[in-house]
Structures are given as C-alpha cells and as structure tokens.
C-alpha cells in the first residue's frame with residue numbers, strides 16, 4: 001500500500017508533513033494514514049508535469065499508446081487492486097473485481113488504441129494555399145476526482161489526457177486516495193517517464209483549490225459536486241484555464257405502462273442501488289405510470305428488501321456501506337427531511353439491524369414516495385435512496401423529468417419505439433438509456449448539461465477535450481498581390 005505523494009516519478013512526503021486518515025467504511029477502522037499534499041506540493045507536482053511535457057507531447061503517439069496498453073495489462077494483473085478499492089470505498093468485492101478493475105483496464109486500453117488515431121484535417125481554402133489543422137495537447141492538466149469510483153476515474157481522466165500528449169497532476173478525494181496511488185506505482189513500473197503522471201492526495205480546499213487556481217495549469221478536468229464545480233470555475237479565472245465539469249445529477253428513470261415489468265424492476269434496482277446509490281447517474285427519481293405503479297412497487301419494494309447488505313469483503317454481498325460516516329449521516333437526514341415534507345418511506349430508511357454492521361456506515365436500500373416539488377425529488381442524495389413519483393401521461397412524465405436543475409443520465413422503459421425516440425430527444429441530459437440503465441463504455445461520451453456540467457469524458461469527445469486545434473497556412477504558390485501596392 002502506498003501512502004505518500006507521487007511526484008516526478010517518486011513517492012515523497014508532503015513538505016509540511018500533513019496526513020489524512022483513510023478509513024474502512026465497513027467498521028470505521030483506520031486502514032492507513034496518507035500524506036496530504038498542500039500548496040507547495042501541488043506547485044512541485046505542476047513543475048514536474050511542466051518539465052515532462054515537451055518530451056511526452058513529442059513522443060510518437062503510438063509509443064504513448066504502448067505505455068497505456070501496458071498500464072491496462074498491469075491493472076488487470078494486479079491481484080490486490082480490487083481488495084484495496086473495496087476496503088477503501090466499501091464497494092462489494094464482487095463489484096470491485098467484476099466492474100471497477102476490468103472497466104478501468106478497458107478504459108486505459110481504449111485510449112491506448114486512440115493515441116495514434118487523432119488525425120488532423122486539410123481545409124479546402126483558396127488555391128495556392130495549404131491549410132492544415134492539427135490537434136495538439138493542451139499542456140499540463142489538473143484532474144480532481146471524487147470518492148465514489150476512485151479507481152475507474154483514473155482511467156476516465158488519465159486515459160485520454162495522456163493519450164493526447166498532456167502531462168497530469170491528479171488529486172484524488174481525501175477519502176479514497178489508495179487506488180490512484182497504486183495506479184501511479186504501476187505506471188512507473190511499466191515505464192511512464194517521471195513527471196508525466198503525478199498523484200497528490202490532499203484536502204479539496206487546500207490541494208484542490210491550489211490546482212484549480214495554479215497559473216501554470218492549462219486545464220482542470222473535475223468530477224464532483226455542483227457546488228465545488230462553481231468554486232473551481234471561480235478559482236480558474238486567473239489564467240483563464242480550460243475547465244471540464246462532470247457534476248451532480250438527479251436521474252429520471254421512467255417506467256411506462258407498456259414496459260416489461262420484470263426487466264424494469266430489475267433495471268430500476270440496479271439504477272438506484274448499485275454502488276450504494278453513490279453515482280451521479282443513479283436513477284434516483286423513479287417515475288411510474290399510474291396504471292402499473294402499484295404492481296411495480298410491490299415487486300420493487302420486495303426486491304429492495306431482499307438485497308444482501310453486508311461486509312464488502314464477502315463475495316455474497318450485493319450492497320456495502322456508504323464511503324464515509326459523514327455521508328451516511330447526510331443520507332439519513334435527507335430521508336428524515338423527506339418524511340417531514342410528507343413523504344412516505346416504503347422500504348429501508350435506516351441503518352440495518354445486523355449488530356455485525358453497527359460500526360460501519362450502512363444504510364438499507366430505501367424507497368420513498370414523494371411529490372416532484374419535494375426536496376428529496378429535487379436534490380441529489382447520492383445514496384441508496386430512490387424517490388417514487390407517479391404520472392398519468394407522456395407529457396407529464398417529461399415535465400417532471402425535466403424539472404430539476406440537473407441534466408445528466410435518464411432511463412425509459414417502454415415497448416413503444418416512437419415514444420422511446422421522442423422522449424430520448426426531449427428529455428434533458430447528456431445520456432439516455434432505453435430498456436436498460438447506467439450503461440457506460442469508454443467509447444461513448446459521458447457528461448451532462450445545465451448544472452450537471454459541461455465537457456465530456458470518454459470517446460473521441462474526451463480526446464478532443466484534451467487537445468487544442470492549430471491551424472497552419474502555407475503559401476504554396478499563391479502569388480499574393482501586395483495589399484499596399486507601391
């Protein structure tokens with residue numbers, strides 16, 4: 001386990017010696033203390049990234065791809081990585097092994113292949129000129145990520161940035177820094193040059209803030225809450241750095257009367273409770289057509305109550321603890337607040353009774369019936385809490401779905417093809433899933449609109465987001481007449 005900052009190819013202590021506690025959410029025990037970087041540590045990481053930039057950006061793109069592919073292999077071959085991620089975050093081990101690790105490797109591999117696929121264009125301008133447009137790396141990129149998928153976010157963020165020829169300073173969440181440090185160590189093992197990847201754990205208002213306002217950082221790619229996204233935009237004003245924001249969400253998962261109910265019930269449980277509901281794209285508002293609402297809820301509540309909540313290290317566990325005690329408290333408070341506003345708890349709403357889980361940060365899968373205007377239906381809870389709302393028509397469903405500040409991922413369950421396409425067009429968000437939910441792939445753009453942010457992770461769009469265009473004009477034989485002829 002690595003517990004220092006990774007700067008310029010080496011693990012080092014913070015200059016001021018500060019540390020942060022990394023806690024196991026299953027029982028609140030201390031896993032380790034990790035060095036917390038502060039302003040001067042960010043400064044030296046940025047300086048290392050700047051020094052590494054010229055050579056890295058001029059390396060043959062295929063060579064950058066080769067290193068990324070080797071990193072993907074190393075992540076897959078690392079036998080302890082899933083256990084580390086599970087202990088740090090509370091992800092059930094079956095998810096850490098079956099989703100987090102393979103998805104991270106797949107993402108690095110995808111961008112390994114893309115490194116030498118970003119081609120320029122030739123623009124048909126006036127005869128006698130050759131005008132070509134190249135994609136060039138942005139420079140030194142700061143990446144600030146949250147605690148809900150810390151390993152996967154290394155792939156989403158580092159993959160395209162490095163493939164495009166940028167150098168990076170990544171700041172993981174203060175709650176979950178371990179897997180990013182492990183990826184940094186694996187990257188050094190497979191041959192990434194010093195300074196290309198720097199990982200500096202630290203507190204948001206110290207290390208994160210410094211990265212965001214650093215005058216020599218060219219871009220910040222941020223994933224986190226909408227409130228912090230605003231602070232990053234403010235902090236970036238000094239040098240007008242580029243910003244990419246992947247922020248909060250309040251996904252509408254809409255079940256129409258013609259849906260296959262069994263599939264929709266299973267899909268809605270995945271949308272609400274996978275990763276303990278700690279997902280920006282969670283289907284946290286479940287909209288049910290009034291004709292099927294009661295039948296749907298009977299099955300859905302029974303399924304929620306049957307989910308095996310327990311020790312993430314147990315391969316039989318389907319839902320683990322939330323990642324921090326403070327967050328568990330916030331989630332339970334939001335359920336209380338929903339009840340105070342007249343909402344009804346149909347399942348869960350409390351910590352599990354099992355005495356073996358009492359020291360951990362557990363919350364039962366929770367289903368709350370409420371009204372669209374209630375806070376529980378408007379604000380992101382980011383936990384295993386799904387709010388049930390009812391509708392009578394397509395128009396009403398769309399109006400409810402679009403009536404939040406967010407616009408990220410939404411789901412539709414229907415057999416009516418025209419309705420699916422119509423609503424996929426009209427529903428506000430960056431992603432829409434039909435008869436499935438929360439599908440992600442490294443090739444498919446991921447991001448939001450409105451207060452869910454701007455810019456995209458994954459796919460060609462992510463690569464473009466880590467490049468600038470440069471237009472070059474060559475006078476081949478244009479014979480330009482002098483503008484001020486004498």
Ligand code: NAD
Pocket residue numbers: 144145146147148171172173174202203204205207208209210212223224225226227228229231232245246247248249279280281380382408447448452453
């Ligand atoms: P957060 O905004 O509190 O923290 C995210 C990161 O920002 C952390 O690394 C934190 O240290 C850092 N940070 C905090 N204050 C900062 C500051 N002033 N300057 C710079 N950096 C700062 O979010 P969180 O609680 O860690 O994560 C949950 C949020 O992330 C939810 O809102 C969720 O929707 C969002 N999220 C969005 C996506 C997406 O792709 N849209 C994906 C996952 C999570």
